[in-house]
Amino acid sequence: MQSPLPSAAVAAAPTESSSSAVSWASIIAGAFAASTLTVILMLIGSGLGLTMVSPWTGSSAAPTTFAVSAAVWLVVVQWLSSAVGGYLTGRLRTKWVNVHNDEVYFRDTAHGFLAWALATLLLAGVLGSALSAALGSGVQAAATVASGAAMGASSAAAASQRPSAESSMNYFVDMLFRPADPASATAAQNDTAVAQAGRILVAGAANGEVSPDDRAYLAKLVASRTGLSEPDAKKRVDTVLAGIDDAKNKAKAAADTARKAVATFSLVGALSMVLGAFIASAAAALGGRQRDEEEALFLNR
Incomplete structure (x- = not known):
């Protein structure tokens, strides 16, 4: 059995400080x-x-x-x-x-x-x-x-995801059906054509593009409502759809x-x-x- 350390050695052994090292x-x-x-x-x-x-x-x-x-x-x-x-x-x-x-x-x-x-x-x-x-x-x-x-354009581009999508397309629908001669415009409005155009634009925004058949039909609606010739109506439709695409691109870029x-x-x-x-x-x-x-x-x- 090992003998205990002398008392002098015990006294000289280092001891742990009672104070914390963290201040x-x-x-x-x-x-x-x-x-x-x-x-x-x-x-x-x-x-x-x-x-x-x-x-x-x-x-x-x-x-x-x-x-x-x-x-x-x-x-x-x-x-x-x-x-x-x-x-x-x-x-x-x-x-x-x-x-x-x-x-x-x-x-x-x-x-x-x-x-x-x-x-x-x-x-x-x-x-x-x-x-x-x-x-x-x-x-x-x-x-x-x-x-x-x-911001305004992106609201129209995202309209297909909200219940009030058609109301967000009102600006573009108005662009489609502006009469060639505003002075000759009457109070009678073809609400059915406007509603159809709105639904076409909303569906096009959801699908990413408007089909050629829908483009042709839109051109006929615009021509019948505004008095424009079909080539001019088609040009207006292309201009409006290009504006919608530009709005979507701006929203994506932002x-x-x-x-x-x-x-x-x-x-x-x-x-x-x-x-x-x-x-x-x-x-x-x-x-x-x-x-x-x-x-x-x-x-x-």
Whole structure:
């Protein structure tokens, strides 16, 4: 049986410290500082974004310019807020005694990361709705300006998916049956022809195209209602159908642009968060090292 260690050896054996290696007070302080600075910078970015859009055609910045500016500002916000929060976390933590320098560096880095994580949770959980409203105002204004010209047209292109589809085609039906001589138009209207034309246009929008037979029938309806010759009526039908196709293409282009913008914003947002975590960790390590150096200089005076 092995003999017990001498009492002197037991006394000299290292013991675990009773104090925690995590300074939650400094982490919470750094997280609150980072969260507050993020809100301020986001409000500034929202104001700058609204200056880039305008309800007047041609007065707004290009969608690509707006998206790039928003992405750059998002990275700047993460960089500044994470740097401030991480640095404060490192400077405000308590001094660890009898700890190796490598361990101190690791703890400071971990404290910066924890401060960034807590700040992110605070923004997502507590301030998420207010922050989304501030950010969304600028993005929504830009999207409204960019797709405003196609909104009315897209409602007609998607009319086949709603119960009130025929009412959405009224504008195009009116284009078909405008009389050649408005002065000679009478109050009597051929409601049956108008209803048939509306149903043909709705079916064409649903199928992607109007069949040749429907085109020919539309031309005859237009000729009988407006007094135009059949070649002129056929030309009018082709013009109206081309306008509907153009409206559908504009709606698809606007939807595709919005999809790409959301995808780009999501990827840039994730990248900026990773960058923020790294900056917060590095800033905390820098702040902690400066704190220990300042205290060492003070004690050596």
